[in-house]
Every structure is written in C-alpha cells, then in structure tokens.
Amino acid sequence: MRFNKETFVAGFALFSMFFGAGNLMLPPLLGFKAGDAWLMVIMGFVISAVIIPLLGIFAHARLQGTMLDFAKKVSPTFSLIYCVLVYLISIALPSPRTASVTHEMAIQPFFGTSAWMTSTIYFALVLLFVLNRSKILSILGKFLSPIIFIVVLSIICIGIFSVLTPEIGPSEFQTPIVSGLLEGYQTFDAIGAVVVGGVIIVSLKIKGENNFDRNRSLIMRSGILAGIGLFIIYAGMIYSGALFGSDFDENINRTDLLSGLSLKTLGSVGEIFLSILVGLACFTTAVGIVTGTADFMKGLFGGSQKVYLITAIIGCILGVLMGQFDVHYIINVAVPALMFIYPITIILILLNVLPDRFTSSLVFRSVVVVTILFSIPDFLGSIGLSDLVSSLLKILPLGVYSLAWLLPALTTLVIMNVFVPKSSKSKGTL
Incomplete structure (x- = not known):
C-alpha cells in the first residue's frame, strides 16, 4: 500500500x-x-x-x-x-x-x-x-x-x-x-x-x-x-x-x-x-x-x-x-x-463494509429494526426513566452495560444469512 x-x-x-x-x-x-x-x-x-x-x-x-x-x-x-x-x-x-x-x-x-x-x-x-x-x-x-x-x-x-x-x-x-x-x-x-x-x-x-x-x-x-x-x-x-x-x-x-x-x-x-x-x-x-x-x-x-x-x-x-x-x-x-x-450508526457502518452477498435489503432492514428496538431501553434509561427499564436491562444480554442492542443485532445478522433462503433475501421479503 x-x-x-x-x-x-x-x-x-x-x-x-x-x-x-x-x-x-x-x-x-x-x-x-x-x-x-x-x-x-x-x-x-x-x-x-x-x-x-x-x-x-x-x-x-x-x-x-x-x-x-x-x-x-x-x-x-x-x-x-x-x-x-x-x-x-x-x-x-x-x-x-x-x-x-x-x-x-x-x-x-x-x-x-x-x-x-x-x-x-x-x-x-x-x-x-x-x-x-x-x-x-x-x-x-x-x-x-x-x-x-x-x-x-x-x-x-x-x-x-x-x-x-x-x-x-x-x-x-x-x-x-x-x-x-x-x-x-x-x-x-x-x-x-x-x-x-x-x-x-x-x-x-x-x-x-x-x-x-x-x-x-x-x-x-x-x-x-x-x-x-x-x-x-x-x-x-x-x-x-x-x-x-x-x-x-x-x-x-x-x-x-x-x-x-x-x-x-x-x-x-x-x-x-x-x-x-x-x-x-x-x-x-x-x-x-x-x-x-x-x-x-x-x-x-x-x-x-x-x-x-x-x-x-x-x-x-x-x-x-x-x-x-x-x-x-x-x-x-x-x-x-x-x-x-450511535448503535444505529455502528450497525450501518458494519453492514456497509460487509460484502453485498451478506447484506441484502432484507438483512439491512431486519438488523436495523432489531438494533432500534433493543436500543430503546438504553435510551430511556439515559433520559431518567431507568426505573421503567432496569428490570428489562438486567434480563437482556449486556443490558447492564448499556449494550443491550449488540448481541440481538449480530444474532439477527447471522440468522438472516444462515437460515433465510437467498431467493427471499434478494427479493427483500420473508
């Protein structure tokens, strides 16, 4: 180089x-x-x-x-x-x-x-x-x-x-x-x-x-x-x-x-x-x-x-x-x-550096939606509503570390590439 x-x-x-x-x-x-x-x-x-x-x-x-x-x-x-x-x-x-x-x-x-x-x-x-x-x-x-x-x-x-x-x-x-x-x-x-x-x-x-x-x-x-x-x-x-x-x-x-x-x-x-x-x-x-x-x-x-x-x-x-x-x-x-x-940004960056065969539109949508859903508890905790989500964050993997979104997002990425048929991913539908 x-x-x-x-x-x-x-x-x-x-x-x-x-x-x-x-x-x-x-x-x-x-x-x-x-x-x-x-x-x-x-x-x-x-x-x-x-x-x-x-x-x-x-x-x-x-x-x-x-x-x-x-x-x-x-x-x-x-x-x-x-x-x-x-x-x-x-x-x-x-x-x-x-x-x-x-x-x-x-x-x-x-x-x-x-x-x-x-x-x-x-x-x-x-x-x-x-x-x-x-x-x-x-x-x-x-x-x-x-x-x-x-x-x-x-x-x-x-x-x-x-x-x-x-x-x-x-x-x-x-x-x-x-x-x-x-x-x-x-x-x-x-x-x-x-x-x-x-x-x-x-x-x-x-x-x-x-x-x-x-x-x-x-x-x-x-x-x-x-x-x-x-x-x-x-x-x-x-x-x-x-x-x-x-x-x-x-x-x-x-x-x-x-x-x-x-x-x-x-x-x-x-x-x-x-x-x-x-x-x-x-x-x-x-x-x-x-x-x-x-x-x-x-x-x-x-x-x-x-x-x-x-x-x-x-x-x-x-x-x-x-x-x-x-x-x-x-x-x-x-x-x-x-x-x-930040979680959304990190996931979008990771998806955009992966080869196209692993990142169809369906994979993008699935992973991003999961990231958003699992980052909501961390967001609510950061604005002073920790009492509402504390029990949930204790259950979620890495939830106590404000990283509740990480494992679900990565798991979704793997599942979508391993178990969803390629024809479905290319069409963008389940």
Whole structure:
C-alpha cells in the first residue's frame, strides 16, 4: 500500500476533522479514572473511537456517494430521516461544543472575554472556511493538522518519559473495556466518519478526481493514516492521565486535568501551547461538521449553492447560540442522543463494509429494526426513566452495560444469512 504526498494531505485532513473537543478532553480523565486498568480502557475506547470510525471511512470509500447511501437498503424514507437526525445532532452538539471548549480553555483564561464574543468570532471564521470549501483538504492537511499532532505528541512523550517511577492507583471502573467503549461514544467519531467521509469525497470530486478505484484507494489509505494518528493520541493521553493520577485531586474535571497535564509536561509555556492546540483541534472539527451538513442539504436540493450557503449560515448561528453553554452541560445533554443514534450508526457502518452477498435489503432492514428496538431501553434509561427499564436491562444480554442492542443485532445478522433462503433475501421479503 503506497503512501504518497496526496495520501498524507488527505489523511491529516481526516485526522483534523475527527480530532476535536471531545478527543482532547475525554481521554486524560478516562485514564485518570482507569488507573492500573488503563490498557483495558484503551482497548474499549479504541473500538468505538478508532476502529468503528475507520470502518466508516472504508464504507465511504466503497460507496463513494452521500450519507443517504448508508441506509438506502433499509428504505429511502428511513435513510432520509436517519441522515437528518445525524446532521441535526452534529450541528447542535459536537459543533457548538468545539466553541465552548475553545472559550473555556483557550480564550477566557487569557482575555476574559464573554462566550458570546468568542463563539461569534469563532463561527464567523468557520463560515469563511466552509464557503471556501474547495481549499479545505489543502489547508487542513498541509498546515493545521501537523501542528495539532506535534503539540499533542509533545505533551504525551514528555509526560511519559519524565515520570521515572510511576505510581498508578487502582481503577474506578468495574468493567474497564465497556467504560472505555461507552466513553468513546462522546468523541462522536463514528458519527463523524459518516459525516466527514462525505466531505472528503465531495472535495475530491470538486478537484476533478472522478476515478472510482483511485479514489477508493486514496480514501482508504488516508483513513488508515488518520486512524493511526487517532490511536497514538488516544492511547497516549489515556496513559498520561493514569500516569499522573496521583498528582491531581480525585474530583478534578476534564478541562482542569488537561490544563494540569500540559503544565506538568510543557511547563509555563504549556498553557499557551494547549490554547493553540485546543483552538486548532476544535476549529477543524467544526469546519468539517458544518461543511458536511451544507454538502448534504445542497445535494438534497439539486446541487443548489444557495442552499449550501443558507445551511452553512444556519449551522454557524446555531453554533453561536449553543456554544454559550458550559462544555460539561453539552456533554451531558448529548448522552441520550448518542445512546439512540450511535448503535444505529455502528450497525450501518458494519453492514456497509460487509460484502453485498451478506447484506441484502432484507438483512439491512431486519438488523436495523432489531438494533432500534433493543436500543430503546438504553435510551430511556439515559433520559431518567431507568426505573421503567432496569428490570428489562438486567434480563437482556449486556443490558447492564448499556449494550443491550449488540448481541440481538449480530444474532439477527447471522440468522438472516444462515437460515433465510437467498431467493427471499434478494427479493427483500420473508
């Protein structure tokens, strides 16, 4: 597999669009709580925040269409509803969260300005980049992403090699792998894969790259590079959090821990480096989300540039409004949405990377319907109705781990391929 300059540019661009607010803030605290179980936590986190998103990029490379293609085998109506929900969640939660994190960690400590001013200027710059979307791959891949990667890697390496006799405490988690996997939901990386993967495809087409096989190879290779970068950063940040666990108060929050780690590793200049890192990482993610949403709406309305402009403006305005909330509040609000949409997204990604002979329309519909049904108890529990579903979740396999949908979905996939006649599957009926 050959990695040329174009592959590295696209790979860094993908990495930058994935690597945002949650990607910076979540791993250190996860490692801090993981203690001596940090390796198990890394395994769980990597599944939901690296492997599944990478499969999402592979699915895009295979389809080379729009996000509507991800669920078209279920039904056109379902595909449209799913896509609209994903884009609404994306511009209402992870995109504004990037502005909130930037304000709390990169702007307010130095300038004392209001969140309104920060988010207004922030999303004005996002809009500028989105409206110049033909240059996105080049700007993100050649300039911003390498800076992000180098700064984070510096924090990790200095931290690891500066601790001669690490004192890692016991873990707070009873099931470290599951805790890591569920925390990986909050990165939004699986959803990000189906959103920003489309951005890469549209960007390639704008550049005149229409060779299917060449684009597939480029997208897959760049996805692998982005996945390697994410793995290095996630694993390093989780281990750093565990390594310095005894140096911080047990009730420390995400932002304070990240700031403390940068101060201990990079010294007095650490705060400045961290501010630059936070601003860049968050900004590139916001650009990817708003661009992806605008591309989708433009495609729905026959390629209308006016729709692209209107969507981009609305996305940025929503970012300004939601960006006023505290980042921890946004993370908590996101949990119910993630508990519902994430299982569907994961299953759609898995189905789209499997060979066509295993994924007829009937298989798609059956597996997705089962996933939705068995994710409802987890969703109800996340919105405060745990008393209604607690007994049910205890009965369902993996229900107590908020993964009640997983085994039923996989079982349905196997049953539909083993026991249902091929003629029925090809017709899409039982």
